[in-house]
Amino acid sequence: MASGRDPASIFRSKRVGLVGFDEVTALNLIGPADSFATAGLDDGYGNRIPCYEVHTIGVFSDRLRTENGLLFQTQYTLSNAPELDTIIISGGRGILQREVTDKIATWILKRINEMCRLGGIGTGVFALAATGLLNGREVTTHWRFARELARQFPRLKIDHRKSFVRDGPYYTTTGLAGGVNLALAMIEEDYGPYVAQSMEEELALRLTKEDQGAISPEPASSDKYPIDRFSNLVAWVMRNLDADLSVQVLARRACMCPSHFSKVFKSILGEPPRDFVQNLRLNEARTVSESVGFKSSASFQEAFGKKFGCRPRQYFEQQQTKTKAVRNGSLQGDPDTILAEAI
Numbered sequence: 231m232a233s234g235r236d237p238a239s240i241f242r243s244k245r246v247g248l249v250g251f252d253e254v255t256a257l258n259l260i261g262p263a264d265s266f267a268t269a270g271l272d273d274g275y276g277n278r279i280p281c282y283e284v285h286t287i288g289v290f291s292d293r294l295r296t297e298n299g300l301l302f303q304t305q306y307t308l309s310n311a312p313e314l315d316t317i318i319i320s321g322g323r324g325i326l327q328r329e330v331t332d333k334i335a336t337w338i339l340k341r342i343n344e345m346c347r348l349g350g351i352g353t354g355v356f357a358l359a360a361t362g363l364l365n366g367r368e369v370t371t372h373w374r375f376a377r378e379l380a381r382q383f384p385r386l387k388i389d390h391r392k393s394f395v396r397d398g399p400y401y402t403t404t405g406l407a408g409g410v411n412l413a414l415a416m417i418e419e420d421y422g423p424y425v426a427q428s429m430e431e432e433l434a435l436r437l438t439k440e441d442q443g444a445i446s447p448e449p450a451s452s453d454k455y456p457i458d459r460f461s462n463l464v465a466w467v468m469r470n471l472d473a474d475l476s477v478q479v480l481a482r483r484a485c486m487c488p489s490h491f492s493k494v495f496k497s498i499l500g501e502p503p504r505d506f507v508q509n510l511r512l513n514e515a516r517t518v519s520e521s522v523g524f525k526s527s528a529s530f531q532e533a534f535g536k537k538f539g540c541r542p543r544q545y546f547e548q549q550q551t552k553t554k555a556v557r558n559g560s561l562q563g564d565p566d567t568i569l570a571e572a573i
Contacts, residue, residue: 242513243283244420247314249334249357250304251289253324256296258351258409259286262318265413269421269429272465281421287311289333297322308337313344316416320409321352321372335360347399349416351408358400359383367397372404422498424460460484460498467507471514475507 246266250259269281286304288294294302306312317338324330334357338348342363350358355371356379358364365385376390389395394403394411403412410433418426463484467475480503481491495503515530535541 243280244315245283245285245313246316246318247285247287247306247311249287249289249308249317249319249354250294250296250302251320251322251324251330251334252294253297254294254302254320254322255352256298256300256302257406258320258322258354259296259302261407261409262351262413264433265410265417265429268432269417269425271421271425281417281425285312285314289330297324308333314341315346316349317341317345317347318349318351318409318412319354319357321350321354323353325353325356326375331357331360338363347401347416349401349403349412351402351412352404355379355402356382358402359386364397364400367400368395369397369400369402370395370404371402420500422460422500424498460495464499468510471507471511475503477503480507 246262248259248263263284263286266282266284267280270278271281272278285306286302287306287308288302288304289308292304292307294304296302319325319334325334338358338361348358348363350356350369350371352372353375355364355369356375359369359379359382364383366387368387368389369379370389370392371379373390376388379386380388390404393405393408394415395401396415401412401415403409405411414426414429417429463480466483467480473479477488477492480495481488484491486494492503495506499506501509531541
């Protein structure tokens with residue numbers, strides 16, 4: 231890790247697919263696209279690591295015309311779209327056509343095992359509802375279409391008075407700002423309030439009190455979390471993956487007690503410090519294994535196991551334990567020899 235590997239190669243951006251069609255509401259595509267594209271992390275070297283890869287997807291064609299006449303060129307169609315972590319269906323008059331709704335619903339069901347969450351903006355909920363995945367769940371949509379949505383899908387719990395609803399991995403929003411609000415909620419969920427707040431400032435967003443309440447029941451103030459310390463800490467971790475990155479070490483670097491540090495770390499970055507560090511290390515190991523000729527991480531682990539008799543993670547933990555034992559004097563023998571073997 232001391233080789234100065236680009237942190238962007240360690241950190242994998244989340245992949246978001248924005249689905250559009252003829253007579254889509256333009257802002258439902260542009261709003262979330264700009265929002266996700268703006269979210270980024272500082273790599274500690276003055277560069278920016280994008281948090282998301284944004285992919286625009288057309289239903290039948292890679293060219294589509296919006297409700298207001300704008301022409302869009304998408305990157306993909308449903309037939310050749312890449313693997314995605316999140317899929318968001320835009321709203322607009324065009325989605326009320328049964329062939330559009332059915333096409334999207336069928337495509338979603340084929341990909342259900344590869345994605346983490348689904349979102350629908352305005353009338354985009356019609357396509358999500360057609361999959362059957364929303365049955366028994368709470369959703370929202372534009373008030374003008376709420377009755378028709380209830381008629382077609384009577385098992386939905388519809389509340390058009392809410393501008394934002396999350397029920398499990400399914401998100402629905404309404405209003406012209408619905409796409410931006412949806413993106414903001416997902417960004418905060420993925421990367422914490424600091425990144426979401428930075429995105430708001432970058433786009434000069436000023437959400438209404440109603441929207442703020444719908445997205446975050448307890449809006450995070452700028453002094454609620456030690457944001458600056460954590461931003462710098464993540465950059466330092468990326469540059470020092472081969473160092474001791476225990477909770478105690480990280481907490482001391484952030485000038486916090488370990489128990490409080492762990493709680494705040496998870497609230498901001500979405501996972502415990504140990505899991506966060508482990509994921510970075512595993513991604514780095516995968517990158518290194520591929521760079522030295524292994525076709526996949528699986529082939530690397532198989533070869534490693536035959537050579538050393540255990541998985542890479544087990545080997546690493548054993549060597550860390552041995553190194554610590556030498557340094558605190560609990561392991562007998564020549565320290566230089568033992569440390570050399572551990573390294």
